[in-house]
Amino acid sequence: MSIRIFVTGGTFDKEYNELTGELFFKETHLPEMLKLSRSSLDVTVRTLMMIDSLHMTNEDRELIAHQCMNATEEKIIITHGTDTMTETAAVLAEKIKDKTIVLTGAMIPYKFGSSDGFFNLGSALAFVQILPQGVYVAMNGRYFHWNNVRKNRQTGQFEPTLP
Amino acid sequence: MSIRIFVTGGTFDKEYNELTGELFFKETHLPEMLKLSRSSLDVTVRTLMMIDSLHMTNEDRELIAHQCMNATEEKIIITHGTDTMTETAAVLAEKIKDKTIVLTGAMIPYKFGSSDGFFNLGSALAFVQILPQGVYVAMNGRYFHWNNVRKNRQTGQFEPTLP
Amino acid sequence: MSIRIFVTGGTFDKEYNELTGELFFKETHLPEMLKLSRSSLDVTVRTLMMIDSLHMTNEDRELIAHQCMNATEEKIIITHGTDTMTETAAVLAEKIKDKTIVLTGAMIPYKFGSSDGFFNLGSALAFVQILPQGVYVAMNGRYFHWNNVRKNRQTGQFEPTLP
Amino acid sequence: MSIRIFVTGGTFDKEYNELTGELFFKETHLPEMLKLSRSSLDVTVRTLMMIDSLHMTNEDRELIAHQCMNATEEKIIITHGTDTMTETAAVLAEKIKDKTIVLTGAMIPYKFGSSDGFFNLGSALAFVQILPQGVYVAMNGRYFHWNNVRKNRQTGQFEPTLP
Numbered sequence: 001m002s003i004r005i006f007v008t009g010g011t012f013d014k015e016y017n018e019l020t021g022e023l024f025f026k027e028t029h030l031p032e033m034l035k036l037s038r039s040s041l042d043v044t045v046r047t048l049m050m051i052d053s054l055h056m057t058n059e060d061r062e063l064i065a066h067q068c069m070n071a072t073e074e075k076i077i078i079t080h081g082t083d084t085m086t087e088t089a090a091v092l093a094e095k096i097k098d099k100t101i102v103l104t105g106a107m108i109p110y111k112f113g114s115s116d117g118f119f120n121l122g123s124a125l126a127f128v129q130i131l132p133q134g135v136y137v138a139m140n141g142r143y144f145h146w147n148n149v150r151k152n153r154q155t156g157q158f159e160p161t162l163p
Numbered sequence: 164m165s166i167r168i169f170v171t172g173g174t175f176d177k178e179y180n181e182l183t184g185e186l187f188f189k190e191t192h193l194p195e196m197l198k199l200s201r202s203s204l205d206v207t208v209r210t211l212m213m214i215d216s217l218h219m220t221n222e223d224r225e226l227i228a229h230q231c232m233n234a235t236e237e238k239i240i241i242t243h244g245t246d247t248m249t250e251t252a253a254v255l256a257e258k259i260k261d262k263t264i265v266l267t268g269a270m271i272p273y274k275f276g277s278s279d280g281f282f283n284l285g286s287a288l289a290f291v292q293i294l295p296q297g298v299y300v301a302m303n304g305r306y307f308h309w310n311n312v313r314k315n316r317q318t319g320q321f322e323p324t325l326p
Numbered sequence: 327m328s329i330r331i332f333v334t335g336g337t338f339d340k341e342y343n344e345l346t347g348e349l350f351f352k353e354t355h356l357p358e359m360l361k362l363s364r365s366s367l368d369v370t371v372r373t374l375m376m377i378d379s380l381h382m383t384n385e386d387r388e389l390i391a392h393q394c395m396n397a398t399e400e401k402i403i404i405t406h407g408t409d410t411m412t413e414t415a416a417v418l419a420e421k422i423k424d425k426t427i428v429l430t431g432a433m434i435p436y437k438f439g440s441s442d443g444f445f446n447l448g449s450a451l452a453f454v455q456i457l458p459q460g461v462y463v464a465m466n467g468r469y470f471h472w473n474n475v476r477k478n479r480q481t482g483q484f485e486p487t488l489p
Numbered sequence: 490m491s492i493r494i495f496v497t498g499g500t501f502d503k504e505y506n507e508l509t510g511e512l513f514f515k516e517t518h519l520p521e522m523l524k525l526s527r528s529s530l531d532v533t534v535r536t537l538m539m540i541d542s543l544h545m546t547n548e549d550r551e552l553i554a555h556q557c558m559n560a561t562e563e564k565i566i567i568t569h570g571t572d573t574m575t576e577t578a579a580v581l582a583e584k585i586k587d588k589t590i591v592l593t594g595a596m597i598p599y600k601f602g603s604s605d606g607f608f609n610l611g612s613a614l615a616f617v618q619i620l621p622q623g624v625y626v627a628m629n630g631r632y633f634h635w636n637n638v639r640k641n642r643q644t645g646q647f648e649p650t651l652p
Binding site for chain 2: 121
Binding site: 174179181182184186270271272274275276277316317319 | 500505507508510512596597598600601602603642643645
């Protein structure tokens with residue numbers, strides 16, 4: 001079973017610019033993380049963009065959907081900023097029905113020591129192997145169907161929208 | 164859905180004794196790791212023992228099986244040394260048929276920076292939520308049925324025994 | 327020999343706010359760092375303020391000078407943002423002649439894994455023990471007299487102003 | 490001012506072998522540490538040996554002394570296991586009178602996250618710049634003359650032998 005990881009940026013891959021004191025993107029840490037995980041899965045990583053998800057446009061989402069459709073893999077993980085992760089999930093769900101797509105991200109940049117990113121990558125890789133076709137968000141140790149999830153801005157946690 | 168984590172020790176929880184230069188067990192890092200993961204799952208952690216799995220006896224395995232049977236949860240994760248993880252899995256599979264049990268561990272102690280443990284915890288928590296009843300090993304990003312897995316001593320990786 | 331550490335904030339002690347994605351101050355990491363260092367020095371830590379040094383006012387600098395004068399210790403370290411570290415050093419040098427005062431900081435927050443802060447603390451503690459009375463900046467493994475140092479904004483490194 | 494660092498191994502540079510569960514030496518982390526420190530000092534690193542200091546022989550100490558004498562630098566740091574650091578210091582002090590030599594090490598391997606090594610490197614580099622000619626041990630934030638220091642095996646800390 002082959003798995004494709006598409007990188008789009010988000011807190012996951014942010015770094016600290018020591019000259020300006022601001023956060024920025026350099027390159028993805030996914031290959032380093034996969035090495036550290038000692039994963040023996042057949043995974044291919046491709047960076048589609050490196051942006052804050054608050055800056056993601058409809059065009060960007062079209063590009064992601066296009067890449068998912070064209071990928072030869074049926075199992076796809078997308079690393080994504082948490083702020084608009086559910087919006088991208090909705091766009092993908094409308095267009096792609098025959099693949100298992102799992103979006104994940106992080107609340108703390110991977111390079112900042114206390115990140116949840118490495119844990120989330122482990123859970124996303126597990127979920128994508130087993131879940132049936134559909135579009136999902138994997139955060140906080142759980143998976144959510146694309147049409148039953150929101151990010152709670154107060155707590156920073158993802159939760160179901162339906163009771 | 165409630166999940167129980169039973170801690171038995173293993174490389175996962177080893178620490179460095181700076182006075183003797185040897186590795187030892189103090190207490191489990193599971194609660195710290197769960198906090199870092201920002202998991203919103205309903206998880207209860209209990210330490211059963213803190214031992215190197217090379218020192219695990221039949222009696223120890225009976226105790227683990229007993230605790231799994233008596234747990235009110237149907238979903239159980241066991242953190243375990245990698246050297247005899249598959250032996251414990253076989254003992255559990257013989258005795259327990261109506262629960263989903265996932266054994267996981269780490270090649271590098273969690274406290275040593277470059278550990279795979281946090282990733283493995285993420286994948287074990289994901290697998291235990293979805294896999295049907297049975298006993299599994301979750302390592303290297305994958306899950307294995309208890310009766311089709313071995314640790315390759317040369318590579319340090321888990322792999323299927325059957326072709 | 328007693329050493330006093332006055333904390334004023336700076337990049338040293340910044341943390342990442344996972345809800346806003348911004349950097350902020352919570353509390354100083356100096357006690358944790360001293361414990362990790364296994365230092366057996368007689369050190370007392372006191373937080374005077376927790377601010378970005380770009381926001382430091384003349385009043386703040388008066389307060390720091392006042393605290394340095396009133397301290398019973400003759401050896402004082404001040405953790406400080408790097409952007410205006412040399413300005414504070416100049417204010418202190420004008421007012422205090424009979425103590426050894428070493429200002430230090432970090433280019434990367436201590437909590438972000440790749441920080442220079444722990445190294446800088448080690449060098450500042452060493453310098454303050456041996457250098458004669460005066461006001462110094464300790465960064466990049468070196469010490470500089472307060473009147474012969476500037477931060478190079480292009481490289482982020484401290485360097486002598488005189489050839 | 491040029492500084493030479495001679496690497497001899499010790500806990501400082503130990504790593505965890507995930508196949509055997511034992512500690513071993515691969516290569517020194519000094520270059521990585523110097524980069525992280527953002528040091529602008531003129532430092533040259535050379536590995537002389539990579540051994541546990543309990544295994545260091547008289548011949549090894551002769552070799553270290555020989556290298557110190559032949560080095561063009563007058564300022565020398567030696568990274569060394571803590572168990573016999575004071576013995577090597579005594580050998581060097583007998584043979585070399587016209588250089589400043591600082592021995593340092595770590596109680597926890599640099600790669601294990603909670604190491605004191607990065608702090609110790611910062612203090613050793615500071616001490617070597619200022620201390621007069623002689624042989625010193627820099628540990629626990631302090632410096633000790635070679636003939637007034639011992640490692641307390643109970644506490645793991647270095648302390649003066651004289652009251």
